[in-house]
Amino acid sequence: MTEVSVASLAELVGGRLVGDGGRRIVGLCDLRQAAPDRIGFVRHPRYQQIAADTVAGALLATDEFETAASLIVVDDVDVAYAKVAMHFHPLPLAREHHVHPSAFVHPEAVLERPVEVGPNASVGRCKIGPGTAIKAGASVGDGAQLGSDCLIHANATVGHDCVLGDRVILQPNAVVGSDGFGYAREGATWHKVPQLGHVVCGDDVEVGSNSAVDRGTLGVTTIGARTKLDNLVHIAHNCTIGKDVVMAAGAMVAGSTSMGDRCVLAGQVGVSGHLKIASDCRFAGDTVVLRDVPEPGDYMGHPMMTKRQYLRLMRDQRRSVSD
Amino acid sequence: MTEVSVASLAELVGGRLVGDGGRRIVGLCDLRQAAPDRIGFVRHPRYQQIAADTVAGALLATDEFETAASLIVVDDVDVAYAKVAMHFHPLPLAREHHVHPSAFVHPEAVLERPVEVGPNASVGRCKIGPGTAIKAGASVGDGAQLGSDCLIHANATVGHDCVLGDRVILQPNAVVGSDGFGYAREGATWHKVPQLGHVVCGDDVEVGSNSAVDRGTLGVTTIGARTKLDNLVHIAHNCTIGKDVVMAAGAMVAGSTSMGDRCVLAGQVGVSGHLKIASDCRFAGDTVVLRDVPEPGDYMGHPMMTKRQYLRLMRDQRRSVSD
Amino acid sequence: MTEVSVASLAELVGGRLVGDGGRRIVGLCDLRQAAPDRIGFVRHPRYQQIAADTVAGALLATDEFETAASLIVVDDVDVAYAKVAMHFHPLPLAREHHVHPSAFVHPEAVLERPVEVGPNASVGRCKIGPGTAIKAGASVGDGAQLGSDCLIHANATVGHDCVLGDRVILQPNAVVGSDGFGYAREGATWHKVPQLGHVVCGDDVEVGSNSAVDRGTLGVTTIGARTKLDNLVHIAHNCTIGKDVVMAAGAMVAGSTSMGDRCVLAGQVGVSGHLKIASDCRFAGDTVVLRDVPEPGDYMGHPMMTKRQYLRLMRDQRRSVSD
Numbered sequence: 001m002t003e004v005s006v007a008s009l010a011e012l013v014g015g016r017l018v019g020d021g022g023r024r025i026v027g028l029c030d031l032r033q034a035a036p037d038r039i040g041f042v043r044h045p046r047y048q049q050i051a052a053d054t055v056a057g058a059l060l061a062t063d064e065f066e067t068a069a070s071l072i073v074v075d076d077v078d079v080a081y082a083k084v085a086m087h088f089h090p091l092p093l094a095r096e097h098h099v100h101p102s103a104f105v106h107p108e109a110v111l112e113r114p115v116e117v118g119p120n121a122s123v124g125r126c127k128i129g130p131g132t133a134i135k136a137g138a139s140v141g142d143g144a145q146l147g148s149d150c151l152i153h154a155n156a157t158v159g160h161d162c163v164l165g166d167r168v169i170l171q172p173n174a175v176v177g178s179d180g181f182g183y184a185r186e187g188a189t190w191h192k193v194p195q196l197g198h199v200v201c202g203d204d205v206e207v208g209s210n211s212a213v214d215r216g217t218l219g220v221t222t223i224g225a226r227t228k229l230d231n232l233v234h235i236a237h238n239c240t241i242g243k244d245v246v247m248a249a250g251a252m253v254a255g256s257t258s259m260g261d262r263c264v265l266a267g268q269v270g271v272s273g274h275l276k277i278a279s280d281c282r283f284a285g286d287t288v289v290l291r292d293v294p295e296p297g298d299y300m301g302h303p304m305m306t307k308r309q310y311l312r313l314m315r316d317q318r319r320s321v322s323d
Numbered sequence: 324m325t326e327v328s329v330a331s332l333a334e335l336v337g338g339r340l341v342g343d344g345g346r347r348i349v350g351l352c353d354l355r356q357a358a359p360d361r362i363g364f365v366r367h368p369r370y371q372q373i374a375a376d377t378v379a380g381a382l383l384a385t386d387e388f389e390t391a392a393s394l395i396v397v398d399d400v401d402v403a404y405a406k407v408a409m410h411f412h413p414l415p416l417a418r419e420h421h422v423h424p425s426a427f428v429h430p431e432a433v434l435e436r437p438v439e440v441g442p443n444a445s446v447g448r449c450k451i452g453p454g455t456a457i458k459a460g461a462s463v464g465d466g467a468q469l470g471s472d473c474l475i476h477a478n479a480t481v482g483h484d485c486v487l488g489d490r491v492i493l494q495p496n497a498v499v500g501s502d503g504f505g506y507a508r509e510g511a512t513w514h515k516v517p518q519l520g521h522v523v524c525g526d527d528v529e530v531g532s533n534s535a536v537d538r539g540t541l542g543v544t545t546i547g548a549r550t551k552l553d554n555l556v557h558i559a560h561n562c563t564i565g566k567d568v569v570m571a572a573g574a575m576v577a578g579s580t581s582m583g584d585r586c587v588l589a590g591q592v593g594v595s596g597h598l599k600i601a602s603d604c605r606f607a608g609d610t611v612v613l614r615d616v617p618e619p620g621d622y623m624g625h626p627m628m629t630k631r632q633y634l635r636l637m638r639d640q641r642r643s644v645s646d
Numbered sequence: 647m648t649e650v651s652v653a654s655l656a657e658l659v660g661g662r663l664v665g666d667g668g669r670r671i672v673g674l675c676d677l678r679q680a681a682p683d684r685i686g687f688v689r690h691p692r693y694q695q696i697a698a699d700t701v702a703g704a705l706l707a708t709d710e711f712e713t714a715a716s717l718i719v720v721d722d723v724d725v726a727y728a729k730v731a732m733h734f735h736p737l738p739l740a741r742e743h744h745v746h747p748s749a750f751v752h753p754e755a756v757l758e759r760p761v762e763v764g765p766n767a768s769v770g771r772c773k774i775g776p777g778t779a780i781k782a783g784a785s786v787g788d789g790a791q792l793g794s795d796c797l798i799h800a801n802a803t804v805g806h807d808c809v810l811g812d813r814v815i816l817q818p819n820a821v822v823g824s825d826g827f828g829y830a831r832e833g834a835t836w837h838k839v840p841q842l843g844h845v846v847c848g849d850d851v852e853v854g855s856n857s858a859v860d861r862g863t864l865g866v867t868t869i870g871a872r873t874k875l876d877n878l879v880h881i882a883h884n885c886t887i888g889k890d891v892v893m894a895a896g897a898m899v900a901g902s903t904s905m906g907d908r909c910v911l912a913g914q915v916g917v918s919g920h921l922k923i924a925s926d927c928r929f930a931g932d933t934v935v936l937r938d939v940p941e942p943g944d945y946m947g948h949p950m951m952t953k954r955q956y957l958r959l960m961r962d963q964r965r966s967v968s969d
Contacts, residue, residue, distance in 0.1 A: 078507035082514040104765030119427035119445040122765040122782035136445035139800035154462035157818040172480040178855035181876040184724040191728040209501035209535035212855035212877040231535040234895040249557040309967035321632035401830035405837040442750035442768040459768035477785035495803040532824035532858035553827040554858040572880040644955035
């Protein structure tokens, strides 16, 4: 943990300081297990009473109130918490250059120092930016390009020629760059179509455990900047996923679909191939999307309908099944 | 295989011995491919005719009947079979202490002998109990604690600080301890919330291939003792899953949901976050659970309803679609 | 890339040559970025105008038309493209025998030269046919048998005793041979039933990233020749899947179900256990199959119905929810 003044934390989160900014803080705390060198969080006014009596050195809150702690007043405690927590618990990136002796690194790989390559990891003839850590057992293929401060967790796989921006995180056993599911049918038989494209993940993308992003058949599968994929998510070949998209666990998008920015897919949503999904669409859990969605909004159902239509259907169903 | 007397097997399964308990048995057999040093199984009375003529040395059965074989009479042949089969085909745990030369074990790791660490596995600064085997390519993070007789299969990943009880099994490529899917939204952008908690799996938990159990954001994600997760199951951060729960493939539970004991989730069930599910709930395949379930019982549908309601809905649907 | 004459390519794809067969071709091209030593593709007559002016040395097309390029006329451009693309971009199989020094190969393993074993891969006491490549971090268990020209991608796992035919491909982090989800219930508790069977994959099977095929409890889980499984697919123990079956991402089949040849499962289809599915059944995305399907045809819905019934249900639903 890195000691820091309350004033510096206020600056980090863009908050307004109330009280002593010089106090030294070494970490986070719960309001009930506070200490003078810790910072706590008041997410809701109903906790102000507890917070008034805290011995925490500082508090994040949305309002000013009576307390012995220094206050950092912010619009959104969750966002401020994320930034403060990341300060005290930074990601396990490469701080010094270290290639574990059991790891394999191709002699022509270009590693911009510092890079960490963990035990039994395998790094092909690729380029890796500074700060990036490749954890135990992970594999990076030939021709891949990883930006700075990426975190490739244990047993994750980055396929050949794939491109990751800066600060991309792959959770354990995630795969970026598997072959697209492409076959040409001749009679009863399916011939494999070589998957010659690759994947481009923008800056700050995160891919969850056991998720898979397939490479393009010829072109590129694109995951836009800051998009977050939960565990067990599937993105098929040649999809173009926008920026700031969030997909919860089990969401799956079939081939060549393009999706705008800021879409939210809840768990187990399925999206067919070759569709166009507008920006700012939100799909409830388990929605099945079989057609283009040209307008932003809330969608749900199997097959997908608008939220309004779905609620009407549910009302009818409830009537039908009630005793 | 370990030779054993029929009397010992009867004791192992808590069955009643009929006939010669001194016969030596070396393994299992099918009734049609029997041998005098093998034990067979009569799961249903209709097979007693075949079993009467068997040359198997012993038979497990629910009833006494005429046969040259020694009989072990039990209430449940399946349970007795599981125990006998496990006797002759024990799990590939560590019998003698062996760290493969290609494996990495942190010099400060505490391995209670015997532990097996397979080829190209990576074991951080953690504690591992006796009998536990870490198979090829598997990874165990710093601060993890594994009990005795655990089986971490090939390429599975145990994240830092996670705790596994005794006899926990992770199937190949399973992940315990990936980061929870936690972000704080600021405008269009999602800030990663550091996931500072961990996972606790009770004794005798099993996690299937390519399944993922996320660590808590601050606290713990808990999997109760004897709970079994099939392949491609997702348990999000801060869930509390009870004991003796069974989840079939593709079942997914979103964050902070708590679930009682003995629940059964069939394949592809989805459970929303922040819900409370009572003990002894059974969810049919593909059920979508969007609300608390305070009562035990059978549930199905999208969204979830009681079995009774669902069957009524299905009857209406069938009428609607019939020719 | 391997230089080849247009005449040879025509022979490779079984096409009719029109024009100069002696031109040398070194690779594929897009019609707009063509070159005299490249071959392009005219998938639809509407592109003939562009193709007429191309400088590509050769073109694949379904019809003869005016162009300076040599033409290879075929029935199906997609199939011909797959074959030509595979010629110029062959799979990364073993061309020369090479075991990476960081890999583990059991001293009693039988590797028919040439075999490639990549960095930090682990190969047990198994048999591997010529041409097969085991990529970085992959694991092959004891007793496994792999045919010729198989491709086991990074961090994939082949369990002990599993059998792969020739030209089988496992995408990164795929698992073949995890334990089946088999337990015997005694009161509230589930006893693990040892999973003593294995998996047999026929020739030309492909298994996608993070997919899992469980071994049989006693017998075999079978994946028929040329069957293709996309990412995140689950095949439970003792299933018998036919030949030329295609399963899209997230399809899951529960235990002991048998399925005929040429079935097509779209994304996230769920099939219950112990069912019999006829050959030539096609299931739309997210279909839930709870009963036997004795007749070929198109099926959809939760639970599954015929396409005809489903469309009627949807018509009724649309009427019910329309404004």
